[in-house]
Amino acid sequence: MSRIFKQKEVIIKPKLFCPDSPPTKIVYNQNEPAKIILENNEVVWGSCLNCPDTPCLKYQEDELKNDAFPLFPQDNTLNVCPTEAITLDADSGSPTIDPSRCIACGICVSRCPSGAIYFKEQVVPPFSLSGKREETVAIVNTESNKYIREIEHDNQHDILNKLDSNKKLLKSLPREGAFVQETDELFRNIYSKITNISVDAQFPNLLTRNLLIQTGISCSIRRKGDVNLRMDAVLGPPGTSSGVLEVELAPIGILDSPRNMLDNIAVLHSRYNTDTKNLTPLIVSMSLPNSRTEYYRVINDINNVLNIKINTLTIGAFFIFVWNNVLLNFNKSSFYVDSEQLSIRDYVIKELGREINLSEGFYSILETEK
Ligand code: SF4
Ligand code: SF4
Structure with missing residues (x-):
């Protein structure tokens, strides 16, 4: 309880x-x-x-x-x-x-x-x-x-x-x-606290759901322990016509997320008759994966072969949106990263309408570490 x-x-x-x-x-x-x-x-x-x-x-x-x-x-x-x-x-x-x-x-x-x-x-x-x-x-x-x-x-x-x-x-x-000004020091404390706090297994999905709702996107997360559903959540209006979400806060697990996303899209298409052309695929992680990992190459392949652009956002970027009362609209904005585009900083700046006070590469919140 x-x-x-x-x-x-x-x-x-x-x-x-x-x-x-x-x-x-x-x-x-x-x-x-x-x-x-x-x-x-x-x-x-x-x-x-x-x-x-x-x-x-x-x-x-x-x-x-x-x-x-x-x-x-x-x-x-x-x-x-x-x-x-x-x-x-x-x-x-x-x-x-x-x-x-x-x-x-x-x-x-x-x-x-x-x-x-x-x-x-x-x-x-x-x-x-x-x-x-x-x-x-x-x-x-x-x-x-x-x-x-x-x-x-x-x-x-x-x-x-x-x-x-x-x-x-x-x-x-x-x-x-803004509720608070973003700084390296603030994010150092927050990321350390998130990593160390004792929470329920549903915490990553619940945190992401609530951040999405507060930024204007309906989000339904799967029930705790439901092994029949593969996707972590599905998304809806007003911020997107429809979407599917993978949440992975652990640094290792994130590398499988693009392949899991492909699986989710196939399931939505074949079992739920979802129109996948207008679907927003979104991966949420603590940090952007290292540039040398397979993550970006798989996202590239999925885009090249299937013309599906997977968006990636970090928990830190979502915090900045919420602190600044930003509402997102995936029908107008993209958060697409791949091996040619290893940063979401410009996307976030566009939403905020100002520069961001976070050092380059800091915790890979906005771009991959150099
Ligand atoms: S800011 Fe509010 S909702 Fe977020 S952790 Fe603190 S008390 Fe909870
Ligand atoms: S939401 Fe209502 S009850 Fe909660 S702090 Fe604000 S005014 Fe008080």
Whole structure:
């Protein structure tokens, strides 16, 4: 059973954000909650509204729907946080984050309508003998502001309507800025934490699914232990008409991914009658494989013989997209790498509209190591 649902009963007292002047946008920055900018130029810190549906903790079932593959036997886990770092505090009804489990993916931050969750450098246990360790992790701002009101007595129907329209208004606001600035040091910590954290076997697929959903692509992952299905997941609108996913976070396993992808495409075509011409094949790994491996030659061969272009993206690239509120559209963008094209840096720059602050070859997140 997940940590989220193991807790004692929590009484949530939802709140409304009711400023005097209409909100116009939300601006993110690291080390402080998001700023909500009002039409009269007043600035208000984003703060927790104790949402009854806790979008920072769990997806609604319809958010896991995939119109391209409605019958795919998917894992329906609703968990937002892939490491179960975020839970509800039974006394306050607000979420709380265990910094020792937070890998700074930004998924919960991107789902909070009021910008209450932000990244901050914090001292994180366990402390080493050489001193305290500081890491960038997510934290929830629960400090109220003058425009946050507890809901007064009302009938249940009116309460739900008010909460719904308040959330819709906040979600519709344009979002600017980044949750955190990417740096070599930040990724060194994150990649080390992902490698060492104790997680469920479904972690790679769950992390990738949630990163895809937050970047605008429906993703259905196969159930844990389902040996009848070969593919890790299938993808759907709005970010692609349809797609298939291989997730391989281990450095050795990634080398088999192009061949596995070919297998997946054949299965989708022959058993599910999928139109493979418009299918987005995507491999997600921690790092791009070394340039001397077979990986790129197999991708070349598949493209030359079958005219199928396999996309490759790294977990690090996805983190950068989520931190910057980027929505992907595979119908317009390509992340194709092969033996002639050993970098995804330009593709990522195109999506972000700016340069990336990551050294060349660093952990092979954007290009293969020299
Ligand atoms: S942190 Fe954000 S999403 Fe979570 S309950 Fe508070 S306001 Fe809602
Ligand atoms: S940033 Fe990611 S790992 Fe950290 S609490 Fe949020 S969802 Fe969990």
